[in-house]
Amino acid sequence: xxxxxxxxxxxxxxxxxxxxxxxxxxxxxxxxxxxxxxxxxxxxxxxxxxxxxxxxxxxxxxxxxxxxxxxxxxxxxxxx
Amino acid sequence: xxxxxxxxxxxxxxxxxxxxxxxxxxxxxxxxxxxxxxxxxxxxxxxxxxxxxxxxxxxxxxxxxxxxxxxxxxxxxxxxxxxxxxxxxxxxxxxxxxxxxxxxxxxxxxxxxxxxxxxxxxxxxxxxxxxxxxxxxxxxxxxxxxxxxxxxxxxxxxxxxxxxxxxxxxxxxxxxxxxxxxxxxxxxxxxxxxxxxxxxxxxxxxxxxxxxxxxxxxxxxxxxxxxxxxxxxxxxxxxxxxxxxxxxxxxxxxxxxxxxxxxxxxxxxxxxxxxxxxxxxxxxxxxxxxxxxxxxxxxxxxxxxxxxxxxxxxxxxxxxxxxxxxxxxxxxxxxxxxxxxxxxxxxxxxxxxxxxxxxxxxxxxxxxxxxxxxxxxxxxxxxxxxxxxxxxxxxxxx
Amino acid sequence: xxxxxxxxxxxxxxxxxxxxxxxxxxxxxxxxxxxxxxxxxxxxxxxxxxxxxxxxxxxxxxxxxxxxxxxxxxxxxxxxxxxxxxxxxxxxxxxxxxxxxxxxxxxxxxxxxxxxxxxxxxxxxxxxxxxxxxxxxxxxxxxxxxxxxxxxxxxxxxxxxxxxxxxxxxxxxxxxxxxxxxxxxxxxxxxxxxxxxxx
Numbered sequence: 001x002x003x004x005x006x007x008x009x010x011x012x013x014x015x016x017x018x019x020x021x022x023x024x025x026x027x028x029x030x031x032x033x034x035x036x037x038x039x040x041x042x043x044x045x046x047x048x049x050x051x052x053x054x055x056x057x058x059x060x061x062x063x064x065x066x067x068x069x070x071x072x073x074x075x076x077x078x079x080x
Numbered sequence: 081x082x083x084x085x086x087x088x089x090x091x092x093x094x095x096x097x098x099x100x101x102x103x104x105x106x107x108x109x110x111x112x113x114x115x116x117x118x119x120x121x122x123x124x125x126x127x128x129x130x131x132x133x134x135x136x137x138x139x140x141x142x143x144x145x146x147x148x149x150x151x152x153x154x155x156x157x158x159x160x161x162x163x164x165x166x167x168x169x170x171x172x173x174x175x176x177x178x179x180x181x182x183x184x185x186x187x188x189x190x191x192x193x194x195x196x197x198x199x200x201x202x203x204x205x206x207x208x209x210x211x212x213x214x215x216x217x218x219x220x221x222x223x224x225x226x227x228x229x230x231x232x233x234x235x236x237x238x239x240x241x242x243x244x245x246x247x248x249x250x251x252x253x254x255x256x257x258x259x260x261x262x263x264x265x266x267x268x269x270x271x272x273x274x275x276x277x278x279x280x281x282x283x284x285x286x287x288x289x290x291x292x293x294x295x296x297x298x299x300x301x302x303x304x305x306x307x308x309x310x311x312x313x314x315x316x317x318x319x320x321x322x323x324x325x326x327x328x329x330x331x332x333x334x335x336x337x338x339x340x341x342x343x344x345x346x347x348x349x350x351x352x353x354x355x356x357x358x359x360x361x362x363x364x365x366x367x368x369x370x371x372x373x374x375x376x377x378x379x380x381x382x383x384x385x386x387x388x389x390x391x392x393x394x395x396x397x398x399x400x401x402x403x404x405x406x407x408x409x410x411x412x413x414x415x416x417x418x419x420x421x422x423x424x425x426x427x428x429x430x431x432x433x434x435x436x437x438x439x440x441x442x443x444x445x446x447x448x449x450x451x452x453x454x455x456x457x458x459x460x461x462x463x464x465x466x467x468x469x470x471x472x473x474x475x476x477x478x
Numbered sequence: 479x480x481x482x483x484x485x486x487x488x489x490x491x492x493x494x495x496x497x498x499x500x501x502x503x504x505x506x507x508x509x510x511x512x513x514x515x516x517x518x519x520x521x522x523x524x525x526x527x528x529x530x531x532x533x534x535x536x537x538x539x540x541x542x543x544x545x546x547x548x549x550x551x552x553x554x555x556x557x558x559x560x561x562x563x564x565x566x567x568x569x570x571x572x573x574x575x576x577x578x579x580x581x582x583x584x585x586x587x588x589x590x591x592x593x594x595x596x597x598x599x600x601x602x603x604x605x606x607x608x609x610x611x612x613x614x615x616x617x618x619x620x621x622x623x624x625x626x627x628x629x630x631x632x633x634x635x636x637x638x639x640x641x642x643x644x645x646x647x648x649x650x651x652x653x654x655x656x657x658x659x660x661x662x663x664x665x666x667x668x669x670x671x672x673x674x675x676x677x
Binding site: 133134137140141159160161162163165166313320 | 500503507517518520521522523525
């Protein structure tokens with residue numbers, strides 16, 4: 001019960017500044033993002049290539065994650 | 081003794097690096113109950129290596145002059161083969177390094193890893209954190225966009241609040257009355273030589289001093305050999321899982337959301353630096369915003385800077401503020417738990433507020449949260465000695 | 479863990495599975511690291527958008543008298559144009575046994591320049607002015623006897639002492655292994671050449 005109250009309290013506290021803060025600045029930021037990413041000088045011309053390579057990298061990492069998890073479980077059997 | 085070939089024998093009799101390797105890696109004894117919070121130390125090394133490698137390659141194409149800096153970044157993004165890959169790795173890596181380090185620091189605070197006998201380890205770690213902040217700040221200047229220019233200008237002006245020498249110090253740091261290409265060039269020198277060297281050396285000292293005093297653990301109790309296991313292969317395997325998960329999140333951001341809604345790469349920085357017009361909302365990179373909020377909260381130039389500096393200074397003396405007989409938050413009293421909660425909330429809140437425009441309500445929130453931030457440290461000697469700690473176990477149970 | 483416990487436990491550990499997983503993970507990590515090196519290594523090659531190999535240069539020859547030499551920049555390299563005198567051309571025929579590759583057997587020139595004078599028109603020599611040893615720029619020394627007693631005029635590399643004749647052919651016993659490179663070129667008319675293209 002105490003734990004439950006604490007976690008509720010924690011959640012409220014965490015979001016308090018996020019709820020009451022005036023987000024004007026953030027809105028400006030997002031507007032700027034839209035405007036400047038279209039008109040900005042630094043242009044990202046490799047988006048398609050980036051997404052494509054990203055997919056392969058993630059696929060590889062997924063395989064590696066499976067291997068690493070199995071390896072970890074295998075070795076940690078020693079400690080059970 | 082394992083059998084060795086003639087080359088290894090020749091080499092090891094002259095330079096026994098295998099002993100170093102075994103002492104600091106293979107045979108390093110770590111408590112067997114380290115949970116996922118303990119992966120962030122290894123992750124920070126992974127992130128650091130990624131920064132060094134990608135930074136080294138960026139240096140080949142980046143030009144640190146007023147006229148060429150911005151264009152050279154554009155050139156990297158468009159013409160250099162896989163230049164976008166290298167740059168996005170570096171920008172994402174900078175934020176990733178800070179996220180990892182913040183979680184690493186939080187772990188140490190939560191489990192009391194700064195307490196006896198690890199005070200010096202903690203102090204070295206905080207120094208390392210300050211060096212990485214400096215590295216991040218100098219790197220932020222290099223693209224020489226609007227945000228680079230104005231954040232550099234604003235932060236360097238902070239040194240001007242130091243009494244007597246302040247004014248001269250700012251001129252000395254900037255190399256003139258204002259931030260110019262000269263400032264950019266020295267930022268580059270600091271960013272690629274001095275701070276990386278300091279960071280690498282401090283990292284080595286941090287790790288070797290950790291291996292002398294030994295790792296703390298989630299229970300915060302002293303461990304004997306019986307409670308420990310070899311780092312290799314057990315923690316190698318465990319950390320590898322953590323590293324792969326880290327890399328997956330990293331790849332998701334790097335390939336699909338490299339600007340992270342303007343937090344990792346600021347949209348304002350896509351416009352070349354203009355010393356005649358400052359952007360609507362100047363804020364430093366997100367990892368500096370908690371301190372920036374504290375600066376904003378104080379309505380006085382000098383004391384604002386003092387508050388900002390002392391926010392970091394309090395971290396250094398944390399081991400001597402905590403009077404609790406136990407290390408880990410598990411065995412501390414309720415007061416400590418609530419205090420830690422408030423501390424985390426204030427830090428996150430300050431960080432968030434630092435990215436917003438300073439409206440009256442935001443300033444008021446900044447003040448409340450700054451007060452909470454400082455009270456966490458100032459009241460620590462009282463609540464840790466007042467509250468009743470729970471009894472710690474003698475050993476890590478099976 | 480005490481020893482007794484450990485022994486009963488060890489029986490349940492499948493060593494083959496463990497070795498297989500260790501090797502598989504190591505191999506996968508190594509492949510990943512190698513793949514991660516690729517973009518970094520690739521970044522050091524010139525980018526496709528900046529390749530200059532199609533660049534050509536037009537040179538006006540009308541102001542050159544016999545014995546004159548001119549250096550032109552072509553694809554970031556120096557190219558020499560020399561208007562040889564009749565005496566120079568006569569000398570070139572006598573040098574064969576002093577030279578490393580007098581007949582230009584090593585492919586350092588386009589087909590149409592594979593002759594005694596290593597040029598389209600005997601009077602005009604066009605070569606890339608980089609020593610084939612380590613890429614210094616040799617000096618033009620047309621006066622006989624200036625580099626050595628028997629010097630008939632040619633090019634002398636001051637970096638490591640390689641000597642070339644007025645056709646860019648290397649002398650015997652020099653650090654440079656081959657003759658100087660003749661770039662592709664053509665005469666647009668009698669007084670203009672185009673360097674970089676044969677047709």
